[in-house]
Amino acid sequence: MPGYLTGFNCLSCPAEFPADYGGYVCGKCGSNLDALYDYRSASREFSVKALKENPVLDIWRYSALYPLKGLDTIPGLEMPLSPLYRAPFLEEKTGSSVVYLKDDTRQPSGSFKDRAGAVVMAAALEKGVKVTSCASTGNAGSSWACMGASCGVSVVVYIPESAPPAKTAQLKVYGARIVSVKGNYDEAYELCLEESRRRGYYIRSTGYNPLTREGKKSVSFEIWEQLGYRAPASVFVPAGDGNILSGVWKGFTDLVKLGLIDRPPLLYAVQSSGSDAICRMVRKAGAPGQAVEPVRVSSSTLADSISVDLPRDGKAAAAAVLESGGDALAIDDGEILESMRETASRSGIFTEPSGAASVAGFIRASSEQNVPSPAVCLLTGSGLKDTASVLKAL
Secondary structure, three states, rough: OOEEEEEEEEEEOOOEEEEEOOOOOOOOOOOOOOEOOOOOHHHHOOHHHHHHOOOOOOHHHHHHHHHOOOOOOOOOOOOOOOOOOOHHHHHHHHOOOOEEEEEOOOOOHHHHHHHHHHHHHHHHHHHOOOOEEOOOOHHHHHHHHHHHHHHEEEEEEEOOOOOOOOHHHHHHHOOEEEEEEEHHHHHHHHHHEEEEHHOOEEEOOOOOOOOOHHHOOHHHHHHHOOOOOOOOOEEEEEEOOOHHHHHHHHHHHEEEEEEOOOOOEEEEEEOOOOOOOHHHHHHHHHOOOOOOOOOOOOOOOOOOHHHOOOOOOHHHHHHHHHHOOOEEEEEEEEHHHHHHHHHHHHOOOEEOOOHHHHHHHHHHHHHHHOOOOOOOEEOOOHHOOOOHHHHHHH
């Protein structure tokens, strides 16, 4: 498989960089980068006909649109296509015609973040990397440690002291070196960047390494295939630093560029009301094409995976919501916990609070506006990662 990556463009200024660019962010303004592809050439491998004939039944079936030269360095762990389940209980509750749950609790480390981890680790191995780092509230770090363990790559993870014990246990059992920070995720993030630059670690952190978005977009390709090569009408995405949301948008816009769908779905960013920076960014901008300015909050939520003061990919996430015609929703923690309990008891899928936020957001949106159908709610992490919060919901 040839690599179809052609380079990177800055999301804030006109700067562009070649495919072999050695930096993480824009060398001119310091903003986040977006990967560019030769879509015309990639379409030979990424078409309905080619995918129907492709015997690969995991995320690597979409490798034509990953920033890789080949598949020789992919981690050995299976990266399955996650199930897309119909959710009758949500249809009954809201009066919606068709609602689905995208279950990413089954990934190797129990989190959606494995999509990014697998692709970024493959890219790191192409570069001959030996020591890597990551800032995390828990899921991204445990995912990165999981991928590192499978490839023999050393992983250093910077986490806030408040990270749930189950996620810290994952880090330890995978053999990661843990740097526990007396502060929140944002402080762990800054320390990770500072020490990693000084020590020469390869940095995986979201909102900094542009390749994380390229792994996360695989969920959009899967949903499109699972719906019979059609895009859903709306997608509800838990949002913290914004990188999952920008990844979902990238996946659907890739499909538009390939001529496989006419338009992307409406995207709904769902945040805790105690960590709602992206919601505020969307409200402040107001309309597509308007400047999106960063917003910092003082986050406080039991949904630790989406607890962020300053969203590192917030600009791209807020712009995606606005461009899609969707909305941003701030949900109380009590609603999130209730949705976690109801999703488990009515569907059999046990997701952590951040994953249940998408369901809570869908329920709220359905009560306030006409949500286009079919709708998809992303369940982004296993409930076993945060049993302390589960007990609060019972």
